[in-house]
Amino acid sequence: MDPTIILQAGVASGTVLLFATIGEIFAERAGVLNLGVEGMMLMGAMTAFSVALLTGNAWLGVLAAMLVAGLLSQLHALITIHLQADQVVSGLALTFVGTGLSLVFGEGLSKAGGGALIEPFSIPLLASIPVVGPIFFANQSPLVYLGYLLAPAAWYYVYHTRPGMNLRAVGEYPAAADSMGVNIYRLRYLYVFVGGVLAGLAGATISLAVSPGWFSELTTSGQGWIAVGLVIFAQWNPLRAMFGAYAFGALRRLILDIQGPTVLFGARNPFFYNPYLGFFLQMLPYAFTIIILVLGSREAVRNRLGAPAALGLPYVRGERGR
Amino acid sequence: MTDTPNVVTMRGIVKRFPGVLASDHVDFDLRRGEIHALLGENGAGKSTLMNILAGLYRADAGAIEVHGKAVQFGSPRQAIQAGIGMIHQHFMLVPSQSVTENILLGLTHPRFWLRLAENERVVSELGERFGLKVDPKAKIWQLSVGEQQRVEILKMLYRGADVLILDEPTAVLGPQETEQLFKTLRNMTQQGKSIIFISHKLNEVMSIADRVTVMRRGRVTAADVATKGSTTAELARLMVGRDVLFRVHREAQEPGPVVLQIEDLHADNDRGVPALRGLSLEVRAGEIVGLAGVAGNGQRELSEVITGLRRAKSGRVRLNGENLTNQPVRKAIERGLAHVPEDRNKVGSSPNLSLTDNLIMKQYAEEPIGRGWRLDAGEAAAFANRLKHSYEISAPSVETQARLLSGGNLQRLILAREISTKPKAMIAMQPTQGLDVGAVEVVHNLLLEQRKQGVAILLVSEELEELLSLSDRIAVIYEGTIVGDVESGDVEWIGQLMTGSSGAL
Numbered sequence: 001m002d003p004t005i006i007l008q009a010g011v012a013s014g015t016v017l018l019f020a021t022i023g024e025i026f027a028e029r030a031g032v033l034n035l036g037v038e039g040m041m042l043m044g045a046m047t048a049f050s051v052a053l054l055t056g057n058a059w060l061g062v063l064a065a066m067l068v069a070g071l072l073s074q075l076h077a078l079i080t081i082h083l084q085a086d087q088v089v090s091g092l093a094l095t096f097v098g099t100g101l102s103l104v105f106g107e108g109l110s111k112a113g114g115g116a117l118i119e120p121f122s123i124p125l126l127a128s129i130p131v132v133g134p135i136f137f138a139n140q141s142p143l144v145y146l147g148y149l150l151a152p153a154a155w156y157y158v159y160h161t162r163p164g165m166n167l168r169a170v171g172e173y174p175a176a177a178d179s180m181g182v183n184i185y186r187l188r189y190l191y192v193f194v195g196g197v198l199a200g201l202a203g204a205t206i207s208l209a210v211s212p213g214w215f216s217e218l219t220t221s222g223q224g225w226i227a228v229g230l231v232i233f234a235q236w237n238p239l240r241a242m243f244g245a246y247a248f249g250a251l252r253r254l255i256l257d258i259q260g261p262t263v264l265f266g267a268r269n270p271f272f273y274n275p276y277l278g279f280f281l282q283m284l285p286y287a288f289t290i291i292i293l294v295l296g297s298r299e300a301v302r303n304r305l306g307a308p309a310a311l312g313l314p315y316v317r318g319e320r321g322r
Numbered sequence: 323m324t325d326t327p328n329v330v331t332m333r334g335i336v337k338r339f340p341g342v343l344a345s346d347h348v349d350f351d352l353r354r355g356e357i358h359a360l361l362g363e364n365g366a367g368k369s370t371l372m373n374i375l376a377g378l379y380r381a382d383a384g385a386i387e388v389h390g391k392a393v394q395f396g397s398p399r400q401a402i403q404a405g406i407g408m409i410h411q412h413f414m415l416v417p418s419q420s421v422t423e424n425i426l427l428g429l430t431h432p433r434f435w436l437r438l439a440e441n442e443r444v445v446s447e448l449g450e451r452f453g454l455k456v457d458p459k460a461k462i463w464q465l466s467v468g469e470q471q472r473v474e475i476l477k478m479l480y481r482g483a484d485v486l487i488l489d490e491p492t493a494v495l496g497p498q499e500t501e502q503l504f505k506t507l508r509n510m511t512q513q514g515k516s517i518i519f520i521s522h523k524l525n526e527v528m529s530i531a532d533r534v535t536v537m538r539r540g541r542v543t544a545a546d547v548a549t550k551g552s553t554t555a556e557l558a559r560l561m562v563g564r565d566v567l568f569r570v571h572r573e574a575q576e577p578g579p580v581v582l583q584i585e586d587l588h589a590d591n592d593r594g595v596p597a598l599r600g601l602s603l604e605v606r607a608g609e610i611v612g613l614a615g616v617a618g619n620g621q622r623e624l625s626e627v628i629t630g631l632r633r634a635k636s637g638r639v640r641l642n643g644e645n646l647t648n649q650p651v652r653k654a655i656e657r658g659l660a661h662v663p664e665d666r667n668k669v670g671s672s673p674n675l676s677l678t679d680n681l682i683m684k685q686y687a688e689e690p691i692g693r694g695w696r697l698d699a700g701e702a703a704a705f706a707n708r709l710k711h712s713y714e715i716s717a718p719s720v721e722t723q724a725r726l727l728s729g730g731n732l733q734r735l736i737l738a739r740e741i742s743t744k745p746k747a748m749i750a751m752q753p754t755q756g757l758d759v760g761a762v763e764v765v766h767n768l769l770l771e772q773r774k775q776g777v778a779i780l781l782v783s784e785e786l787e788e789l790l791s792l793s794d795r796i797a798v799i800y801e802g803t804i805v806g807d808v809e810s811g812d813v814e815w816i817g818q819l820m821t822g823s824s825g826a827l
Contacts, residue, residue, distance in 0.1 A: 161434050162426070169416045169427050176414035180428030180477075181399035300594070306418070 001261055006253050007135045013210050014249020015147040016041075016202045020227035021234060021241040022154050023198025027073075029158065029236055030191035031171040031310040034076050035091025037199050038224025039098020040069040042217060044203025046102040046109065049214045053115030058208050061116070062143075065204035066197045072098055073196025077189045084314035095224070099217055109214040118142060118209045141209040143201075147242075154238035167191060171308030174315040184315050199224070222286055229289035232296035235305045248285060255281045327390070329354050329485055329516045330375065330406070335384035337370055344370040345381070346540040352485065357507060357517045359531035359549075361524070361561055363758030367540040368520045372487045375518075376408035377401030388485075399428075407478025408487040411494075413470050417463040421445065421456055425477050448479055452513070453506045467617070468499035475506075486510070487518045492526055496616040497786065497817035504530050522561075522758070524554045525787070536560040561759065572770060577794065578607030581778035582628070582747045587637035589627050597623040599802040600637070605747065605778040610769065612793030613782040616820050620802035621782045622664060625749045628780075629661045630654045641747055655684055658746035660777075662736055662753050666729065670736045673725030677717055678706035680724045680735060684743050705742075713738040714764075730761025737768050747778040754788060766792060786813060 020037050027034045044065035052061030072094065079090040118141055126137040136148070158164040167187065169177040174184045206219055213219075226248060234241035258264070259271045259278045271277050295301050330352040337345035344367045352358050360368045373379045375386065377395030386393050388404050395401045398408070415424050422442045442458040449455050454472040462470060471491060478486055488507075492500045507517055507530060521527050527534055528549050534557065536544040544560045582605040591597035597620045605611045615621055626632035628639050630651040639646045641657050663669040671680050682702050686692050690701045706720040713734045717727055724732065733753065740748065750769065754762040769792060773779055783789050789796055790813070798806040798819040806819040 160436055162429075162436055163434070165419070165423050165427065165436060168419065169423075172418050173414070173416045176416050176424070177427060179398055179410075179414040181397065181402075182428045309417070 001257055001264075004131075004134050006257055007250055008138070008140070009253040010250025011136060011246050012140060012144055012249070013252055014246035015141070015144045016205045016210055016223055017227050017230060017248055018147045018151060018242060018245035019198045019202035019205060020224060021230040021245055022150060022238050023195040023202070024227055024231045025154070025158075025234065025236050025238055025241060026167070026191045026198070027195035028231055028311055029167050029171045029308055030188045031174060031308055031313065031315070032077070032080060032188055032192050032195075033087045033091060033312050034073065034094070034192060034195055035088060035228060036073070036076055036094025036098060036224075037195075037227050038220060038222065039095035039102075040072050040196050040199035041098075041203040041206070041220045041224045042102040043072055043098045044069040044200030045207040045219045046106040046203070046214060047200070048204030049115065049207040049212075050106070050109060052117070052208055053109075053112055056116050058116040058118045061208055062118070062201065062204040066200040069098075069200025069203065070193050070197040072101075073192050073199070074189065077192040080314065081185055081188045081192075084316065087312050087314075103216055106214050106216060110216065112214075114212070116208075117212050120144075120209075141205070143205045143209050151238050151242035158238065168308070171310055174310050178315070178317060188315075199227075202227070226285055226289050229292040229296075232292050232305065232307075236308065252285060255284065327354060328352060328387075329389060330518075331387040332371070332375065333385045333387075335371060335374060335386075336382045337367075337374060337379060338382050339370075343540050345374070347384070348537070348540070348542055349545065350535055350542070352516050352518060353533075354516055355511050355514060356532045357511055357519055357530055359519045359521060359527040359534045360537065361521060361527050361534050361557060362537035363522055363561060363760075366537040366561075366758075368537050369489055370540075371537070372408060372489065372518060372520060375401070376406060376487055378408075402478070402481050402483060405482060405484045406487070407481060407483030407485070409471070409474045409478065409489065409491065411489045413474055415462045415470055415473060418461065420459055420461055421465075421473050421476075422458045424462060424473060425458075425480050429481075445476060445480070448476060452476075452479060453509050454479075466499075467494045468496075468502065471495070471503070472506075484514065485516050485518070487520070489520045490522070491519070492521070492523065493784075494617065496820050497813065500526070524557050524561075527557065528552075528554060558759065572792065573774070575608055575774070577609035578776060580604050581607050581642055582780065583638070583640040583643075584624075584628070585638040585640075587624070587627060587639065588635040589623050589632055589637075590635065591620075591623055597802050598627065598634075598637075601799070601803050603780075603797055603804055605780050607746075607778050608773055608776045609794045610773050610779040610781055610792050612789035612796040613780060613799055614786060614789050614796050614816055614820055615782075615784075615799035617784055619799050621751070621799060623802075624799070625661070625663070625751050625780075625782060628654075628749055629659060655743070658744070660740035660743060660745035660748040662733075662740055662748065662750040664751035664755070664782075666732050666736060667725070671724045671732060674723055677710060677715065677720040677722055677724060677727075677735065678702050681706045681709050681720075681739050681742075684739060709735075709738040709742060730757050730764070733757060733761065733765055737765065741768065741772060745772075745777055747780070748772060749780050749782070751782045752784065753781070754783070754785065762788075786816065 020041060024034060024037055047068040048061040048065035051064040052058045076090050076094045079085045080087045120139045120141045122139050123137040127133045158167065166177060166182050170182065170184055170187050178184050203220065207214055230241060230244045230248065233244045258281065261269055262272050263269055271281060328351045332348065332350040335345050335348045348371055350371065360372065362368045370379065374381045377398045377400050388406065393404055422438060422445050425445055426441060445458040454476055456469050456472045462473065475486065491503060495503060511517060519531055531549050534547040534549060535542055536547065536557065538561060584601060584603045587598050587601045588596065589598040601624060613621060623632060627634045630646065630649055634647050637647065641659055644657060646654050667673055682691055682705060685705065686697060691698055691705060703720055710720055715731050715734045715738065717731065724735065727735065754765050757765065769779060769781065781789065781792060796808045796816060797804045798808065798816055800820060808816055
């Protein structure tokens with residue numbers, strides 16, 4: 001129950017959520033809701049672990065995971081963008097497809113032993129800053145450091161660059177962007193792909209860095225869904241996503257750690273002696289996600305949070321204006 | 323031909339849509355520095371022709387020359403590159419983005435970094451030069467409709483357009499804003515821009531355009547008409563192919579007792595913001611009260627509260643003394659309240675149901691159509707046929723789906739249904755919006771006929787002229803309250819009240 005360790009581990013496990021959340025932010029900013037994050041993450045985690053095991057190179061595993069999850073996302077893109085099917089249904093289906101495929105291809109993988117992993121390291125100087133250093137810069141995975149760079153870069157891209165402005169326009173009012181010569185279909189495919197690639201990276205982060213190994217669907221244990229909820233919590237803003245992801249990561253770690261000691265604050269630890277209380281605690285992040293998703297599905301709340309106005313709507317040329 | 327060279331020449335333009343010849347060998351030309359009106363009823367093919375020029379549609383046949391060079395546009399972008407920009411009726415602006423961002427949208431420069439500050443300066447300079455003042459930093463949703471239109475025009479000017487096509491630009495503006503727009507347009511022609519002004523409003527065409535091309539049913543019925551030396555009546559005849567009565571015949575009649583009474587009504591809009599703030603209004607039997615106002619000042623909410631579709635927070639709606647506030651819609655219908663909603667296609671009718679089903683919607687529970695829990699299909703069809711005949715709804719049969727009707731016929735259907743209930747009061751929201759001159763006349767006559775029958779009519783419209791010719795009194799709504807009650811047709815005063823610039827609040 002060392003707070004520094006909880007926060008340090010929270011940042012590491014929050015990095016998984018961070019990648020997946022930012023990926024989903026890109027897709028949703030372009031107007032495509034992809035509920036297949038969990039499935040894409042599982043495919044990513046499985047691919048990363050297998051490739052690292054076969055080739056002995058963990059970074060090859062990461063690349064393969066990003067590519068495979070990116071390709072999987074294009075199935076959702078095809079179904080929702082060109083065939084204009086319902087995004088919720090297609091996204092749910094994508095989760096089933098991703099989960100199923102990863103279980104089939106990952107059969108036996110959990111007993112295959114350890115392959116190459118991505119080794120953590122400390123950043124000299126920064127790691128010696130009091131309080132902040134040990135949490136953020138000591139003995140962390142390079143993927144965690146990548147997360148520190150990705151979130152601000154994504155934020156800057158969305159709000160301060162021309163392609164970012166086009167991205168926001170595509171998710172807000174595609175007809176306006178179309179009339180100005182922005183290719184809606186191409187951009188939507190692209191950003192769904194980006195979402196898939198980052199979900200794959202999130203999966204690889206689990207299986208090669210944060211909690212190495214392949215534990216079938218327990219590898220991700222629903223973190224893809226938490227990411228979908230975090231997008232709403234973050235109000236589609238990558239910087240807020242960073243805060244939310246690390247907070248959720250730390251919460252998950254705290255829930256694990258609080259069940260460890262027999263004595264808590266000088267008293268008998270109820271979470272140790274009563275396993276049901278522990279289960280209750282473990283449920284909390286998911287319950288919270290459900291609450292966010294329910295609240296976030298209300299039109300009025302969405303408007304107030306600044307949800308992309310065209311989120312979930314297929315774009316058909318000719319149905320201009322309204 | 324003339325000493326001013328043509329900026330745009332279109333020859334023999336043909337465009338076919340399934341079942342319609344929208345453009346039938348149309349010729350059109352635009353001279354430098356002129357305002358050229360394209361006049362015609364709805365569905366005459368004006369917008370089709372201009373969408374071809376703006377690169378949105380491809381013509382099936384015909385040739386287009388811009389500045390003497392033959393062109394063929396595959397997309398709006400190519401048209402804009404050739405200097406042709408179209409401002410559509412529905413604005414193509416992203417509400418959550420700023421004015422400058424909207425203007426930069428889709429451009430290839432700046433390549434990656436936005437450099438907002440620099441471009442904001444360019445935008446405000448451009449606005450100053452053409453008299454299109456708007457804050458470049460403001461978000462679109464913060465702007466009035468008139469300001470949004472300025473952004474649309476700026477968008478085209480920023481791209482270097484020298485031909486501007488405006489599709490019904492005044493439809494969304496109040497009188498003062500329209501005047502402002504006309505001033506800007508004249509100013510732009512002086513700086514060498516050429517303007518095509520699509521409209522079906524004769525008076526506006528007379529006051530702004532130099533020349534007029536009139537279209538009817540996909541053909542040009544008159545080209546190169548100078549507005550100097552023509553009269554409104556002449557243009558109207560060219561437009562509809564027959565003489566149109568402009569003065570509707572409204573006989574003087576003493577209004578009866580108060581039928582519809584609204585007292586201190588408060589209600590919120592969909593976003594939970596107060597839309598009605600203590601509105602009071604009375605309509606007497608045999609009286610048409612016109613409600614004038616710029617769209618979005620509470621008209622829709624008012625009609626919804628009266629008809630029971632929206633909850634009032636406080637206040638009273640009474641029909642013949644009986645309280646209707648926050649009562650079921652059914653009760654209002656039973657007590658004799660007729661409703662002609664603004665949205666004919668989704669609220670006023672059910673598009674996928676037949677004419678019969680749409681016509682019996684307010685009678686199905688009563689004898690002889692409704693018998694207990696059963697519907698008498700024969701009686702229903704007979705009832706529908708009777709109405710179809712007497713209101714001249716043109717459709718193959720009463721089994722035709724309502725969505726296949728034209729706007730004018732659909733409005734006849736709705737009026738037929740509402741009038742068949744023998745109402746005591748009627749709320750008519752924008753009953754002639756988007757209808758052609760012939761259909762407008764029918765609607766006007768039906769409303770006047772109801773007035774004669776002693777129905778209390780509340781007519782909500784954004785067409786001041788319509789209100790002036792039909793109403794016994796005009797009430798002006800602004801920000802959810804009635805700011806003035808005008809009996810004579812003082813247009814300027816009404817305009818000031820509508821825009822809140824009267825100081826009367």
